[in-house]
Amino acid sequence: MNFLLNGQNATLASIKLGLLLLTDFEKTKLKPRRFVLLIIILLSIVIHGIGQNLLSNGGFENDFSNWTNLANDGAVATYSIVANAAEGAKAMRLKIDQLGSNGYSIQNFHNKWPAEVGQLYKIEFFAKSQSNAGGLRLVQTTGSYKATSFSLTENWEKYQITYVARGTQEDFKLQFFKKNTYFIDGISITPLNLGEVVIPPSGNSSLKDLAGNCGVNMANLGDRTTETEFESILRNDFNMVGSENSLKMKLVKPQENSAYQFANPDRMVAYAQNQGMKVRGHTIIWHNGMPDWVNNKNWTKQGLLNYLKGYIDDVVGRYKGQIDEWDVANEFVENDGSSLRKGSQSVWMRHIGPEVLDSAFKWVHEADPDAKLYYNDYGAEGMNSKSDFIYNLVKGMQDRGIPIHGVGMQCHFKYDQLLTEEVTLAKDIDKNIKRLGALGLEVAFTEIDIAIPKPVSQEKYQLQAITYGNLLKIALNNTPVFKSFMIWGITDKYTWIRTHSSGNDDDPLLYTADYQKKPAYDQMVAVLKANCIDNVEIKEPFLGTPILIPGTIQAENYDKGGQGVSYSDADPENKGGAYRADGVDVSAGPGVNNHTVGWSASGEWLEYTVRVKTTGAYTFDFFTAAANLVGQVEVLLDGQVLIATTDLPVTNNWGAYESTRSDKVDLTKGEHLIRIKVLSPGYNIDKVVVNEAVITSSDSFKEEKERLTVFPNPSNTGEFRLSSSVEWELYSIDGLLLGRGNGACVKSKSGLTLLHAKGNVFRLITE
Ligand code: XIL
Numbered sequence: 224m225n226f227l228l229n230g231q232n233a234t235l236a237s238i239k240l241g242l243l244l245l246t247d248f249e250k251t252k253l254k255p256r257r258f259v260l261l262i263i264i265l266l267s268i269v270i271h272g273i274g275q276n277l278l279s280n281g282g283f284e285n286d287f288s289n290w291t292n293l294a295n296d297g298a299v300a301t302y303s304i305v306a307n308a309a310e311g312a313k314a315m316r317l318k319i320d321q322l323g324s325n326g327y328s329i330q331n332f333h334n335k336w337p338a339e340v341g342q343l344y345k346i347e348f349f350a351k352s353q354s355n356a357g358g359l360r361l362v363q364t365t366g367s368y369k370a371t372s373f374s375l376t377e378n379w380e381k382y383q384i385t386y387v388a389r390g391t392q393e394d395f396k397l398q399f400f401k402k403n404t405y406f407i408d409g410i411s412i413t414p415l416n417l418g419e420v421v422i423p424p425s426g427n428s429s430l431k432d433l434a435g436n437c438g439v440n441m442a443n444l445g446d447r448t449t450e451t452e453f454e455s456i457l458r459n460d461f462n463m464v465g466s467e468n469s470l471k472m473k474l475v476k477p478q479e480n481s482a483y484q485f486a487n488p489d490r491m492v493a494y495a496q497n498q499g500m501k502v503r504g505h506t507i508i509w510h511n512g513m514p515d516w517v518n519n520k521n522w523t524k525q526g527l528l529n530y531l532k533g534y535i536d537d538v539v540g541r542y543k544g545q546i547d548e549w550d551v552a553n554e555f556v557e558n559d560g561s562s563l564r565k566g567s568q569s570v571w572m573r574h575i576g577p578e579v580l581d582s583a584f585k586w587v588h589e590a591d592p593d594a595k596l597y598y599n600d601y602g603a604e605g606m607n608s609k610s611d612f613i614y615n616l617v618k619g620m621q622d623r624g625i626p627i628h629g630v631g632m633q634c635h636f637k638y639d640q641l642l643t644e645e646v647t648l649a650k651d652i653d654k655n656i657k658r659l660g661a662l663g664l665e666v667a668f669t670e671i672d673i674a675i676p677k678p679v680s681q682e683k684y685q686l687q688a689i690t691y692g693n694l695l696k697i698a699l700n701n702t703p704v705f706k707s708f709m710i711w712g713i714t715d716k717y718t719w720i721r722t723h724s725s726g727n728d729d730d731p732l733l734y735t736a737d738y739q740k741k742p743a744y745d746q747m748v749a750v751l752k753a754n755c756i757d758n759v760e761i762k763e764p765f766l767g768t769p770i771l772i773p774g775t776i777q778a779e780n781y782d783k784g785g786q787g788v789s790y791s792d793a794d795p796e797n798k799g800g801a802y803r804a805d806g807v808d809v810s811a812g813p814g815v816n817n818h819t820v821g822w823s824a825s826g827e828w829l830e831y832t833v834r835v836k837t838t839g840a841y842t843f844d845f846f847t848a849a850a851n852l853v854g855q856v857e858v859l860l861d862g863q864v865l866i867a868t869t870d871l872p873v874t875n876n877w878g879a880y881e882s883t884r885s886d887k888v889d890l891t892k893g894e895h896l897i898r899i900k901v902l903s904p905g906y907n908i909d910k911v912v913v914n915e916a917v918i919t920s921s922d923s924f925k926e927e928k929e930r931l932t933v934f935p936n937p938s939n940t941g942e943f944r945l946s947s948s949v950e951w952e953l954y955s956i957d958g959l960l961l962g963r964g965n966g967a968c969v970k971s972k973s974g975l976t977l978l979h980a981k982g983n984v985f986r987l988i989t990e
Contacts, residue, residue: 277336278395281348281410283315291332298323300399302331307406309349309379314408319399326400326559330362333395336412338388343417343642343686346395347383348410350375357403358608362396370398373647374606375405385415385642387686389676400559401608417642420685425740425748431462433751435768438702442503442667442709445491447717452738456713462768463547463707464495465503465669467719471512475538479516483537492545499771499834501547503669503709506599507535508583509553510569522574531571531579532586539590548667548707550599550631551587552580556616560608563616580616581625588626595706599631599669605651614655618662629665629706634694635720637728638675638687641694652697660704667707668698672731673743674720679730688742691733692750699754714738769834769894772841776897776911779818781829819848819880821907828859828900833913838892840916843885845908847871848878852905858885859898871906880909887916 280289283304294300299321308314319329338344350359350373357375361384371384395412399405431441445464447453457464468474469487476483495502506512508531522530539549555563555572566573575582584596598617603610613630620627632652641649656666673690675683698705712718716736720728733744770776820829835841843866845856853873858866866885874881899911 275413276411277338277344277414278333278410278412279336281333281412282311282313282408284311284313287315287331289334292317293331294319294323294329296323296325296328297321298328300329305406308408309351309381309406310409314349314406317399317405317407319402319404322400322402327360327398329400330396330398335392335394338391338393339414340388340391341682343385343387343415343639344412345383345385345415345643346410346412347381349379349381349408351377351379351406352401353377353404356401356608356611357405358399358401359405359407360398360400362398363393371648372607374608374611374651375403379406379408381409382647383643383645384648385639385646387639387683415642417689420689422685422688422742422745423749425745428748430460430744430747430751431768433748433755434699434708435462435755437699437751437755439698439705439755440501440667440707440709442501442707444712445494445500445502446487447713448491448494453713456734456738458498461500463501463503463709464491465505465709466491467505467711468512470504470538471506471509472517472534473512473514476517476534477514479520485541488542492542496545499768499774499836501707502542502545503667503707504539504542504546504549504594505669506550506553507539507587508551508555508571508579510564510571511554513570518570522570524574524576527570527574528579528582531583535583535586535590539587539594543591544593546591546594548595548597548629548631549587549591550669551583551596551627553599554601555580555598556600556603556609556612558602558609560603560610560612562612581620581623584620584625584627595628595665596626597629597631597665597667597669598627599633601633601635601670604632604634604655604668605648606654607651610655614658614662617659617664621662621664627664629667630659631667631669633670634668634672635670635711636673636690636694638673638683638690638731640673641690642686644693644696649693649697652694653700656697656701656704660701664704665706666701666704667709668694669707669709670711671709672711672718672720674724674728674731676728677726684730684742687730688746691743692746695747695750696754699750769832772833772835772890772913773915774833774913776831776833776899776913777818778820778829778899778908778910780831781820782832819907819909828898830896830898832894833897834894835890835892837915839890840887841890841913842887842916844882844912844914845869845871845885846880846882846910846912847906847908848874848876848880849906850875850877853903854901854906855903856908857900857902859900860888860890861895862898865897868902877907880907882912 280287286304287302292300292302298319300317300319303316303318304313305316306313307316315331317329317331323329346361348361351357352375355376358372359375360370360372363369363386369386373382397407434441440463441461442463442465443457443461444467445457446466446469448457466488469484469491474484474487492502494500517530539546555569557564563577564572566576571579580598587594587596598613598620600609600613603613617627617630632655640646643649659666671691671694673687673694675687695708698708710732712732714734714736715730715732716738718729718731720731730741733741733747735741770780843858847854847856849871851873854871855868856866856871857864857868865888869883869885871883872881899908
């Protein structure tokens with residue numbers, strides 16, 4: 224594919240000519256005024272790229288030549304050439320007095336323009352409407368029908384689309400579907416030069432870690448975790464999962480009398496919990512994905528409302544506290560943004576009407592008060608009638624006090640749609656996110672895939688990569704309103720696009736069907752690195768998501784850095800580089816990722832953000848190697864000493880790692896900063912494994928005495944884990960026996976409790 228534009232040469236030539244004229248002014252025979260005029264013409268060639276425009280008479284400077292203007296099917300419209308121009312002296316004016324019976328009754332066609340198949344083009348034009356929100360559609364019809372809608376304002380604005388030509392004689396027409404007076408000017412079609420597209424290889428990266436630095440979730444479908452390759456990518460690159468189909472009503476409640484089908488969503492939610500991942504729930508009310516019995520039943524309004532309430536209680540209630548974002552309502556708005564979907568399409572609208580939205584959001588919120596509730600739709604990512612309708616819809620819900628927290632934009636896009644940051648779609652998605660953010664709502668991209676019309680090729684993969692990157696940039700530019708970037712699948716092996724497009728489009732995801740990274744993946748990494756890494760202080764490798772405790776702190780995944788540990792190393796991955804006297808070095812080693820951290824100076828430290836799952840006692844196992852010196856480590860928690868000086872063994876070999884267990888220490892649920900500090904140097908550290916400690920009867924707690932002295936005023940509640948051999952009794956403060964047992968987990972519900980285990984008195988110390 225040819226990304227270079229021929230017009231660039233013309234531009235260069237005119238610049239050269241201009242320079243020549245400037246330097247040789249004395250020698251020219253031109254009068255100064257004529258000379259200035261010439262320079263202006265040349266500059267306008269440079270600025271506007273005149274000569275490159277493949278569309279003749281896109282400026283309406285004299286007349287409508289090359290255009291055919293239509294107003295039929297009952298439409299009444301007047302066309303004129305007016306002096307109110309965005310560019311040059313004249314523009315086209317179109318006054319619509321009456322719309323016709325179909326959406327394309329008013330349109331202007333241009334003669335076909337010459338295109339090169341496979342060439343990338345940019346179409347730009349200026350437009351405005353007499354009152355805000357005029358709408359026009361730009362239609363290209365060769366190969367397949369392709370229409371892009373634009374929402375206009377009262378001011379001249381420049382609009383842009385990018386696309387790859389599929390035929391040699393491309394149609395061009397504008398359709399007007401809203402009553403208004405329009406002004407159009409400066410339509411140009413030029414080959415688009417993206418310059419040299421360089422997508423750096425991503426190496427060993429993690430999308431979620433990088434995006435985590437920006438506070439954005441990387442989400443994907445979590446229903447194929449049994450496929451090894453799928454699962455390992457999911458775990459490495461994503462921190463949030465959702466189901467493609469299994470939480471749709473059709474699958475959850477296939478028959479009126481069938482039991483709920485929870486096996487698949489249960490597995491996904493359990494997987495997410497084990498991995499410390501977040502979950503998106505998709506979806507409760509939709510016109511599609513409904514079981515036939517619901518669609519066909521002869522409901523009364525109240526009957527269907529009752530059924531919905533029960534369904535929400537059962538389904539949302541089952542996953543209470545485990546789903547972070549719920550797409551409560553999906554695709555309720557007509558494509559043209561004129562209204563909610565008709566009753567002929569949607570069982571909810573047929574029997575209940577618009578109030579079903581308020582009810583569903585209210586009931587989902589009651590069933591799971593912590594979940595963020597989303598309205599989700601497609602074709603409403605940018606600024607258009609549909610997104611305007613959705614904006615008003617969600618605003619109305621807010622005004623009525625309905626719990627709604629976000630808007631999901633599906634983002635089923637094409638590979639040539641977002642090739643520059645100036646395309647109208649890119650600017651409009653940004654605008655739309657910002658206006659929703661101004662309402663106090665969150666935004667997520669919920670079903671991203673970026674399809675390629677067949678045949679697919681490496682060049683198309685490159686363009687797809689740019690589109691992915693540009694979409695991601697919009698997301699990153701809109702934090703914290705923007706929350707989750709959910710891609711509708713991992714591998715081109717499994718994508719709904721193939722069937723949905725009747726086989727015309729394919730390969731919309733980040734990995735090929737045989738799990739090879741595509742340029743789109745590399746470009747996402749490049750965009751994340753450029754936007755989500757603090758460039759001043761390089762802290763790679765950096766795990767942006769807090770490390771889940773119990774869990775493993777891989778030594779190389781330190782985050783906050785600080786004196787002595789931030790580094791800049793000649794080796795970009797800082798792997799296997801020479802040891803530095805003044806800092807941390809990451810080298811090849813036996814660790815999970817084959818990284819270890821070597822330290823050389825006392826006082827250095829590494830800091831990790833951790834998230835403790837439950838309050839309780841924990842042990843730390845340090846996996847270290849030292850050829851000849853006994854090293855010492857100290858651990859601080861939120862700035863306080865947690866584990867005092869601990870000796871680390873001489874293992875006699877830099878490749879031989881041994882573990883050293885710390886004393887039991889208390890950690891409270893939630894996020895903390897853990898600092899691992901070198902007190903005495905001479906060791907490499909691979910990882911620190913933090914596990915829940917088992918309390919035995921021989922345990923004595925350092926602070927036990929102190930705690931008992933404050934008795935009888937203890938105020939904390941919590942839980943202990945005891946090994947099975949320990950018999951225990953739990954008493955209230957006034958000596959009432961609350962329970963007794965062997966081992967397992969002892970919980971205290973109210974503040975004033977004591978635990979007696981084999982003669983020892985433990986106060987429940989946790990918060
Ligand atoms: C699609 C799934 O990907 C397909 O497997 C299924 O056959 C049909 O539904 N908008 C949505 C998604 O909200 O739920 C749809 O998912 C794609 C369009």
